[in-house]
Amino acid sequence: MDDHPDIFPVNYKVDHGTMVFRTGEGTKLHAALGDTPVAIEADGVNAETGVAWSVVVKGQASEVKLTEDVLDTIGLLLFPWEAGQKDQFIRITPSKVTGRRFTVTPAVTWWSPLDDAPTARGE
Numbered sequence: 001m002d003d004h005p006d007i008f009p010v011n012y013k014v015d016h017g018t019m020v021f022r023t024g025e026g027t028k029l030h031a032a033l034g035d036t037p038v039a040i041e042a043d044g045v046n047a048e049t050g051v052a053w054s055v056v057v058k059g060q061a062s063e064v065k066l067t068e069d070v071l072d073t074i075g076l077l078l079f080p081w082e083a084g085q086k087d088q089f090i091r092i093t094p095s096k097v098t099g100r101r102f103t104v105t106p107a108v109t110w111w112s113p114l115d116d117a118p119t120a121r122g123e
Contacts (some may be wrong), residue, residue, distance in 0.1 A: 001031045012040065013076040017056055019092045024080050024085050031063040032090050040092060043103060055099035057092060064089035
């Protein structure tokens with residue numbers, strides 16, 4: 001936006017090699033549909049194994065307009081997280097996808113103990 005990156009939370013679904021999200025009229029919609037490519041990041045962690053992943057998709061966003069495509073997209077069961085009219089479906093066609101998977105380091109291995117930290121007088 002205004003020649004600078006901006007970040008908006010979205011929930012999404014992967015569909016036919018693209019990413020789709022749902023939004024309403026406003027800043028996010030207008031920013032996504034500009035000429036500038038967009039990026040979306042998805043992260044997660046498996047609590048049982050401690051394996052985390054992070055994926056970044058960069059590409060061009062476009063509005064889903066054709067009736068057949070809209071009906072297909074509705075079938076993704078992509079529900080808004082926030083109340084309000086969210087009747088616009090946006091599809092990001094990737095030009096680049098990067099990611100990594102790693103094991104989360106237990107906090108005890110990098111966390112400094114607070115017992116030796118300096119304190120203010122009277123503590």
